[in-house]
Amino acid sequence: MFSTWCQRIFGALLVAGLCGAPVHAGSDSPIDSETLAKNRKANEVCFACHSPAGIAKPPRADLDMSKLADSRVEPEIFNKADHGVMDCRQCHSSKHYGAEYPHGAAGKTETSPCNECHAAKQLRLEPQFNASVHAKVEGVKEKFTCNTCHNVHVNVLALRLKDPAKIVEQDNHGCLACHNSDATFARFAPASDKMPGQKKARPDIDTIHEWLPNTKAHWKAVRCVECHTPEVAAGKMLSHEILNKEKAEKKCLTCHSADSSLKTRLYRHMVKDEQQRLGFTNSVILSNSYVIGATRHPELDRIVIGFIVLTLAGVLGHGAVRFIAALRRRKNGEKQ
Ligand code: HEC
Ligand code: HEC
Ligand code: HEC
Ligand code: HEC
Ligand code: HEC
Ligand code: HEC
Ligand code: HEC
Numbered sequence: 001m002f003s004t005w006c007q008r009i010f011g012a013l014l015v016a017g018l019c020g021a022p023v024h025a026g027s028d029s030p031i032d033s034e035t036l037a038k039n040r041k042a043n044e045v046c047f048a049c050h051s052p053a054g055i056a057k058p059p060r061a062d063l064d065m066s067k068l069a070d071s072r073v074e075p076e077i078f079n080k081a082d083h084g085v086m087d088c089r090q091c092h093s094s095k096h097y098g099a100e101y102p103h104g105a106a107g108k109t110e111t112s113p114c115n116e117c118h119a120a121k122q123l124r125l126e127p128q129f130n131a132s133v134h135a136k137v138e139g140v141k142e143k144f145t146c147n148t149c150h151n152v153h154v155n156v157l158a159l160r161l162k163d164p165a166k167i168v169e170q171d172n173h174g175c176l177a178c179h180n181s182d183a184t185f186a187r188f189a190p191a192s193d194k195m196p197g198q199k200k201a202r203p204d205i206d207t208i209h210e211w212l213p214n215t216k217a218h219w220k221a222v223r224c225v226e227c228h229t230p231e232v233a234a235g236k237m238l239s240h241e242i243l244n245k246e247k248a249e250k251k252c253l254t255c256h257s258a259d260s261s262l263k264t265r266l267y268r269h270m271v272k273d274e275q276q277r278l279g280f281t282n283s284v285i286l287s288n289s290y291v292i293g294a295t296r297h298p299e300l301d302r303i304v305i306g307f308i309v310l311t312l313a314g315v316l317g318h319g320a321v322r323f324i325a326a327l328r329r330r331k332n333g334e335k336q
Contacts, residue, residue, distance in 0.1 A: 031085050038087075042088070046073075049101075051073060073153050077153070092112075095110070096110065125240050128240035129240045132241045132242040133242050133244050144188070154170075162270060164221070168223050171225060172224055175225075176205070179205050185202040222266065227250075229242060231261060231264070238265055
């Protein structure tokens with residue numbers, strides 16, 4: 001409550017940071033329509049250059065166009081994003097950024113860090129972030145920050161996106177933009193232990209996961225973090241601890257079963273909705289992932305049934321071998 005009123009009062013003065021954690025998107029709007037209109041108006045100054053329209057038709061002739069092309073922000077996307085209610089200069093210091101150009105030289109180094117406004121969240125997430133693989137490898141951890149995965153101009157809270165396909169696209173984009181791009185990966189990669197003076201080569205993401213049928217279909221339907229983070233209590237946001245590859249999830253039935261772990265992860269917002277509306281949740285899981293027995297996918301059924309048959313055969317086979325061995329031993333014992 002305090003932070004809502006605090007923001008209402010100070011919003012126009014661009015000091016939301018003083019107000020502590022902002023209220024959640026999805027609750028009533030944190031900002032009144034007057035402040036919102038004022039912020040949108042102020043941002044027009046920036047969009048005159050930093051937008052597709054501005055890049056196509058720059059208001060001045062002396063701009064470094066290649067740099068400007070790299071710094072485009074899409075007004076429609078920004079306005080709908082989590083931070084779209086804000087004035088750009090709540091994060092980009094008004095000391096360096098304004099209608100006048102060139103920008104102040106120190107501007108780049110003075111972008112507000114997340115914890116200026118999300119102190120409580122950062123405090124909770126930081127231990128997980130620090131325990132994750134990216135924060136452990138020398139040469140990687142120094143460069144990894146919250147922005148490495150989060151695009152504050154674009155991202156929309158999962159709770160508001162709801163549609164699993166959109167959530168997957170947003171969250172996997174954060175990982176794939178690096179793990180699927182040699183250029184970006186090279187900027188973050190540690191030194192190679194095989195080739196002195198070179199960066200470690202990027203392992204191809206589809207080759208690493210070739211045990212997973214149709215990886216491309218999985219990247220569209222399920223998030224990297226589903227398999228690469230530990231399970232958290234139902235209803236909680238997922239963990240920021242990216243585990244090492246030995247601890248990653250490989251079991252098909254973790255997702256492809258009626259008791260799918262996706263219920264408490266990717267589908268949690270839909271599940272909650274359905275539970276409130278109907279009192280049960282099965283349709284979410286049935287309509288979004290293949291469940292053995294109830295599936296529409298003969299290939300998956302065959303693979304999964306194959307696994308079960310193999311496991312059973314393994315158990316029975318193992319038992320039979322031990323039984324025969326025991327019989328032999330007993331016979332030998334009797335002879336002596
Ligand atoms: C007249 C055109 C123009 C306007 C208006 C403008 N910018 Fe820029 N901005 C640029 C160009 C060109 C660059 C590329 C780097 C450079 O030349 O400084 C840039 C770079 C940036 C960068 C990248 C970091 C840096 O300093 O290089 C940020 C952040 C930025 N602008 C924010 C803003 C904000 C916020 C506003 C509105 C308050 C704004 N800009 C208004 C042209 C403009
Ligand atoms: C919630 C904070 C926040 C808001 C609001 C915000 N930005 Fe940014 N902006 C950032 C961060 C963080 C970066 C990345 C800086 C980095 O990587 O060092 C960034 C980077 C940029 C860059 C550099 C190029 C790029 O895309 O990485 C430009 C240009 C820019 N912002 C313009 C804007 C404009 C224009 C607005 C308003 C329409 C805006 N920003 C609103 C936080 C914000
Ligand atoms: C200057 C203040 C400021 C900074 C810096 C800032 N945010 Fe925010 N952020 C906000 C405000 C205000 C909202 C709430 C918008 C709303 O509720 O409609 C918000 C909303 C969010 C949300 C969605 C709603 C929620 O409460 O979880 C996420 C996620 C988020 N920010 C992440 C980040 C990350 C990651 C960074 C750093 C890269 C960052 N923010 C930097 C002010 C800021
Ligand atoms: C390795 C990539 C990565 C890094 C680094 C990262 N995050 Fe995240 N973050 C994610 C993903 C993926 C999600 C989506 C979780 C979900 O929807 O359940 C997320 C979700 C969030 C959310 C909640 C949004 C929601 O939908 O509920 C907040 C807040 C947040 N991150 C803040 C931070 C902060 C602060 C940092 C820096 C300490 C950070 N993140 C660093 C990947 C990352
Ligand atoms: C279905 C579960 C699953 C999904 C989804 C998944 N992974 Fe993996 N990933 C694994 C497992 C299991 C391993 C370990 C494989 C092995 O050692 O054979 C692994 C290995 C990795 C490695 C280690 C590479 C190496 O050998 O150095 C990286 C990097 C990785 N995954 C990134 C990703 C990214 C990025 C995504 C999202 C596009 C993703 N993973 C999605 C299960 C998954
Ligand atoms: C900006 C680049 C970048 C982003 C974004 C990124 N990673 Fe990584 N990741 C790396 C680098 C660099 C390594 C270290 C490679 C190494 O040491 O072999 C790594 C290592 C890994 C590993 C391998 C750990 C091991 O045991 O070898 C996994 C798994 C992984 N990342 C998953 C993810 C997931 C999931 C996301 C998104 C939530 C993500 N990464 C986002 C750059 C990135
Ligand atoms: C982290 C959760 C998860 C894990 C683990 C997982 N899957 Fe999937 N899989 C999905 C989701 C979600 C879909 C998409 C379902 C849809 O689109 O209806 C999918 C789709 C598939 C498909 C259909 C792909 C296509 O061609 O359209 C097959 C086959 C499949 N999975 C097999 C497997 C096998 C075999 C394993 C174990 C090696 C496995 N999956 C592990 C979540 C998972």
